[in-house]
Amino acid sequence: MNLSGLIRQSWAGLRVLLLFTVILGVAYPLAVTGVSQLAFGDQADGSLVSHDGEVVGSSLIGQPFDGEQWFHPRPSVAGDGYDTLASGGSNLGPESTQLLATVEERRAAVAEENGVDPADVPPDAVTASGSGLDPHISPAYADIQVNRVARARGLDPAEVQRLVDEHTQGRTLGFLGGERVNVLELNLALEDLGSS
């Protein structure tokens, strides 16, 4: 153990580090980007979705939807809600009185807005996701919104329910992850229904 040994090794380390920075920090990400853009361009660019020729966001990223005519996403604590520049969850613990109050408030609001019994409000409707950008809601949360959305749009509830069913995705491969409805895709389908 000696200082000159450490300096000599550090100097060798710097040379190794600089060359690895070129390989791993520049060449590798460029190569991955090149191949990705050629082979999977849509995904690499963020799985963008358009409406009337305008990009309206990514099918993977949740968006805020206010108003009776839309299916609503989960509560979000990313910024003021679905702010992609401030992803994250509430980080409030299981005994937090603040979280308890928030959850009860949300349940009352969701129940009133959709005209359902508070006991029928599903868990995902009253809790914020970890990312704050969850694009999905549970099929149960979509179901309780059907009548409200149909009324606001002057549509037959059965038709809206059919759309929800079409957009309900089961577990991946039948057993991976959760059952879900993509809110943006469902609302896009609603818009298309209205305009046809």
Add this chain to the structure above:
Amino acid sequence: MSATAAGLLQIALLLVLLAVAFRPLGDYMARVFTSTRHLAVERAFYRIVRVDPEADQRWSTYLLSVLGFSAVSVLLLYAMLRVQDLLPMSLGFDGMPPDLAFNTATSFVANTNWQSYAGESTLGYTAQMAGLAVQNFLSAAVGLAVAIALIRGLTRHRTDRLGNFWVDLTRGTVRILLPIAFVFALVLVAGGVVQNFTAPYEVTTLGGAAQSVLGGPVASQEVIKLLGTNGGGFFNANSAHPFENPNALTNLLEIFLLLVIPVALARTYGVMVKDKRQGYAVLAAMAVLWGAALVAVTAAEVHHAGTVPQAVGAATEGKEVRFDVWASALFANSTTGTSTGAVNSMHASYTGAGGGVVMLNMMLGEVSPGGVGSGLYGMVVLAILAVFLAGLMVGRTPEYLGKKIGRYEISLVALYILAMPFALLIGAAVAASFDTTRASLLNDGPQGLSEILYAFASGANNNGSAFAGLSANTEYYNTALGLAMLIGRFTTMVLVLALAGALARQRPTPVTAGTLPTHRPLFVGLHSVTVIIVAGLTFFPALALGPIAVALA
């Protein structure tokens, strides 16, 4: 299909994938580190950086290489983060302030990837890919190299040479991490992870709001974040973010990636010590701890005890719909059992018992199955302790793989075991003692103490996940956690390499009828219990005041 059946099938599929990879990857890694031939590209590499690949280093020289390399890594990364506003594609973000840059640089070099910043609002693309992602590779390769040096200490006799750090570092990176990362980065992109250099731009959402569409070289960094058990997310929400982890398939792949090298290293170990049963015994101890913790975390989250989860009807706060509770618990248990620290759900919002178990996973010292390299050397050190305890019971000089465990060796083991709790408990005690440091807490009472404990458990064990309610971007936490990460990573490496040197010097002790077999279920049991007892005795008082109090509330 019921949630339970689906959840169990998901775990079964993960185990099948790991079982399939175990032998080929483990054997391959053993070949990489025992081969005497250099690839052409490696020879060119050694020529350019002017290191002699044929030099066989003493343990002390090997250590100086590790420390020298890590020191310049911290300095270069620190400098890069301080001046990142001057780098290309900085997206208009300022350079990091000194305490945050220190914390981040030590964090990524120490394979911790604790993040006191939010990626999407702090870092440009160059700092992420040429700074952070480079250390994601290299810090993992350093851990791998140290583990291999320890194995050489066990397999070599009457020598003071442990191999060549630069060769181990280069081979680990070029032959193992880089090819796997490249292939699976493309798989992640196919699954929806973004990979571009477009700066964030604003669009009008369908509902008429404004939202930024983010970009960046995410997949190339995401894959090594997991494969190298690093865990530092490109975005603040980490693997909960849909652009890092878009669906249940990528989620399972990410869990597989963060487990595969630490698990397969058990095979590499068995092959290199020329007794594959030893590798299986280590694997069994890892699996016992991982499995028991998985049952506990999953049961806690599915049963959702606690005031808020009961009021809600499920433990869904901080979890994504696409991952349900089972896939979230599986990820949480695997990320804290390895030293990864990536999260696909917010651990702070877990039930008291669930959050307590993931914290305990880290406090075990990251050995179930642990980080890349660090998991294996941690497990071997604890096996030596278990052998020593057994030796005390029967009054024999303990041996492990034909090496005597004498006073010097066991002293190194004891120091190894004390280093992490020292960094953890001192740092947490100071943080809990002052009003200014307590001001960073989001939750009060036992949950608040859990936030502090979790942070220092995460730092000292080089995990990097957080009870993220803690506002850790303050001078105290940035500095104290930075130091905890350095102590947790590098004092242990010093001790492991010293141990390797001491073992290599010995002549082999022949196996006799009195030798404790270290490959039988009895020893696996002893080994696992040793891990739990050491952590339990050290951390029970702290856990009782934090997560256990929350769980009993």
